[in-house]
Amino acid sequence: MSNDATRRSRTHVSCTVNGDQVDFLADDGTSLLDALRDELDLTGAKEGCGTGDCGACTILVDGRINCSCLMFAPEAEGCEIVTVEGIAEGDHLHPLQQTFLEGAALQCGVCTPGFLVSAKALLDENPDPTETEIRYALAGNLCRCTGYDKIVRSVQEAAVQLRGASR
C-alpha cells in the first residue's frame, strides 16, 4: 500500500458564508457542497443526488439559489454564500423555519434545508406568491415524505407573516 506522498492540487478560496469571511483550501474537483460540509463543517446542505436533481444541497450564491453539488468550490471565490445555517437571524428563527415547525412541514427533515433556502429565495423575490408560483419555485426540491402539502401551506403562512411584518 502506498503512502499519501503526492499532495493533491488545492486552491485557496475566499468568500463569505452566512455573513462571515471564510478562507479554505479545496481540491480542484471538489464541489462547493463538499467544501461547505467537509471543510467548514456546515452539514445543513445535503447531497441527495450529486447531479442537481433533488435540491437537498440548495444554497444562495449572491442571492440566487444554486445546487451546491453542481458548483466547484473554487467558483465560490468572492461570492456571498448563504446556507440553511444562516437564515435565522440571531436566535430568532426565520418565519419560514417557524412555520415549517408549526405546520409539520418536515418529516424526516433531510430535504428541509434545501426547501427553506429555496422558499426564502422565492419570498425575497415575490412576497405574495400564488400556490402555483410556490409549487413551481419549489419544483427543484424533492421531498419524498410529505407530498408537499404542508410545505406549500407553511410557505403560504410565512409569506403572510412576512408581509404583515413589513407593512
Added chain:
Amino acid sequence: MTVTENRPDYKWVGTRPIRHDGYDKVVGKARFAADRNSPGQLHGAFLRSPHGHARILSVDTSAAEAMSGVKAVVTGADFPDLPIGHPERDTAVNLMARDVAMYVGHVVAAVAASTRAEAEAAAAAIEVEYELLPVVLSLDESIADGAPLANADNRTAFSGSDDPSNLATVTPLERGDVDAAFEAADVVVEREFDTAWVHQGYIEPHACVVDVGADGKAEVWASSQGHFRVRSQAAAVLGWDTARIKVIPAEIGGGFGGKTTIYLEPVAARLSEKSGRPVKIVMTRDEVLRATGPAPASKSRIRIAATNDGELTAIDGWIGYAVGCTGDMAGFVGAMSVASYKFPNLKMEFVGALTNTPRSAAYRAPSAPQAAFAIESVIDEIAQALDTDPIELRLKNAVVEGDLTSMGGPHPRIGFVECLEAIRDSEHYQSPVPDGAARGIGTGFWFNIGEQSSATVNLNEDGTATVITGSPDIGGSRASMALMAAEELGLDVHRITPVVADTESVGFTDVTEGSRATFATGMAVVNACRDLVGELKARAATIRGVEVDAVAWVDGAAVVDGHDPLPLADITAKAKSTGGPLTVTASLNAGGAGPSFAVHCCDVSVDEETGRVEVLRYTTAQDAGTAIHPSYVEGQMQGGTAQGIGWALNEEYVYADDGTMLNASFLDYRVPVASDLPMIETIIVEVPNPAHPYGVRGVGETGIVPPMGTIANAVSRASGVRLTSLPMSPPKVLAALDDR
C-alpha cells in the same frame, strides 16, 4: 378534518405540539448518516458487477492495493460463507457477492482509501474475470418452463423441496365454490394488469461511518429504520458477537421500508478492521437506484363475479411479483392484502419469482399496492357495468368486524366502512366533477405489525422527564412518544425530552416497519409511564404518611384526601429521601396491531394530445385508530399518497436487455415534484384499536395502497379506456387512447 368514534377526552393526545427534534432540523444542526466525519477516516468505494448474472472466476486486487492512498481492499472471501437457510445469508450475499454476481450493480469488491476519488479509482482497477450466465430479467422469463435459474441457491419457501427454483413463494388461497359463483353471476369482469419496479426514493442515500478498534469493538454510525437490526445483521454477516458492535442511530432521511436492511456496514467494518482507521461509505444516488432494494414489479389476472344487486360473490386470480435476486415474502404477504371485501368465494394464487435484478426490499405495505391496483380496478369496472356508485358498491361488500380475512381469521374492530362513509360524505365527493375531468375511487388495507419494543422513562430532579426508546424517528415519532408520556404522567409535553438511544443505551427494539413505532414502542412508553405513576404514588404515600391505596394520580399530581395535591415536581425533588431515582423500563412483544383502511378520491384530467394525466384534486380518508399527533398522521397519509401518485403516473425502472438500469438518476427516475401535485386533503377517521391503550393503529403504510387504483379508475373514466399498466405515463396513455 377528523371523524371520531367514542374518543375519551385527552389533554395531550391529539394535540399538535412542535416536534422536539424540529428545531435541529430547520437550522441544519440535525446529523444524518453522511453528516458525521471521524478523525483519520478513510472513504470507501465499491466495484460493482457490470453483468446481470455472472460467475466470478477470479478477483485480482493487487493493482488496486498498490495505488495512491489505498489502505484496504475486501472481497467476498473476507466474509464468512453463511449456509443456505441461514436467515441472513441473502443479506450477506447481497452486500458482497461471493461466487456469483446476480445483478448489474452487485458489489464484488470494496476499497478504503484516503479520499473518495482514490477509493473509486482503485476499485476500478480491480480486475475480475467473469463467466457470463443467462440473465432472467422479467417475471415471465422467471416462471417460464425450463427457465434458467436466477439464483441457484434459492429454494421455494415452505415447499418442502430442496430443489433449486426461481420461485420464492407460491401461496394459494381458497374458500367457497368459485366455479359455481361465476356460473351464477350476473356480471363478470376479468382483466390483466402489470406494474413496474419502483423505488422508495428516500432523499438520503445510505451512509455509515464504522470504526473498529484494535480491541475488536466496532462503533457504527448509520442511518436505518432500526439500529438493533443493523447490529444483528452486521454481526451475522461478519460472524461476530453482537456485543462487539455498537450502533448509534443517525437521523434517518427517509426509509419507507428501504432502510429495514443493510448494504454497507459490514463492508465498512471489514475495511476499518483491515486498515485500522474509521471508514465512511456514502452511496451515490446512482448506486441507491441500481443496487438497493426497490419494490417488486408485478403481473396479475383478476376476475370478479357480481350479482345485479351489487354483491361481489367471487374473486379468482393470480398475482405474481418479480422479487429480484433472492427469496422474498412478497408473494406470501401479498396474499394477506386481499382483505377488504367479503368475497364469499375466493380462489387466488400469489407467486414471488426471482429475477436478476436488485434484491427487493420492503416499500410501505409491501406487495399490497400491486394487488390493490388490480382488484380496485376490476371492482370499479363492475360499478360501471352495474351503473352504480363506486362507494355504494364497496359499502355493500366492505368487511366489518368478524368478517374473515383472506388468509383466515376474523377481522378485529376496523374502520373501513367509516372511511368509505367519510369520503362519500366529503365536500369533495359531494361536489360536481369539474368539466373535462373524471373522478376515481380506490381503497387500501394494511394489517400492521406489533413486535418487540423497549422504553425507559426517567424523571429528572425538577420534574421534567426523559423518554428513551430504540425506534428511529422517521416522521415525528419522538413527538408521539412524548405526547403519550405527557398524557400518562400529566406532564407538559414540552417538559419531556424524547430520545432515540443507541444499541447500548436502551433495551432491544425491533426495526421500525409495519407501521409499528407509535403502536408498539408507544405501548412500551405507556407501560413504563404507568409503572412510574405507581412508583410516584408510593413515594407520595411515604411523603404524606398514608397507605399507597389512599393515593390517586390526577393530572400530574398525587392526590390524597385531606391534603393539597402533591405535584410531580414535588415528588421528584424528594426522590433521594424516598428511595432514589425515579426510572422505569418497560419491554414487550406487542400483539394486536390494528389494521388500517384508507379510501381515496381523486379528480383527474387527461390531455388527449400528450397523454399527460393531471391530478386536479385528491382526498384521502384513513382510519388512524387514534391520531396521537394529527399533523404527522396527516403527513403519513399525504406522503404515502404522493408516492402512490408517482407509482401510478411516472415512476418505473427501465432496463436494457442485459439487466442494466437505464434511468438511475432523479432526472430520469421521475418522482413527483411540488408542481405535479395538488393539495392532498385528509380526513382522519378514528375507530380506536381495542388492543392499544390509546387506540392507535399504524398509519405509515396504508396510504400508498389506494392511489394506483384510484387514479387508474379516474383516468379510465376520463378517457373511456381501461388503463391496466403502470405507470400510466404519457406514452402508455396515448397508446391506450389510440386503441379506443
Added chain:
Amino acid sequence: MPRAHLMTPLRRFTDGEAVIEVEGATVGAMIAELDRRFPGIGEMLTKGASAAVDGLIHAEPEYLAVEPDADVYFVAPLAGG
C-alpha cells in the same frame, strides 16, 4: 378442544382439511400435536406463520395460552415497510 384454522398452503399436510381440532394449552403445544399428526407442518407453523387468537395477530406465539374452545388461525408471516 381448540380449533386450528389453516390457511390454504398448510392444507397440503392435512389432506385438504381446513380446520383441525387439536389439544394444547399453548399455541406451541398445538403446533407440536399438529406436527405429530401431520409430519412437516410444524416447521411451517413455527417458521412460516403467525397466529391470530381472538382477533389479535401474534408473531412467535409459541407460549401464548389458548382457551379450551379457542379458534387459532395460522396465517402468513408478518412483514411491513
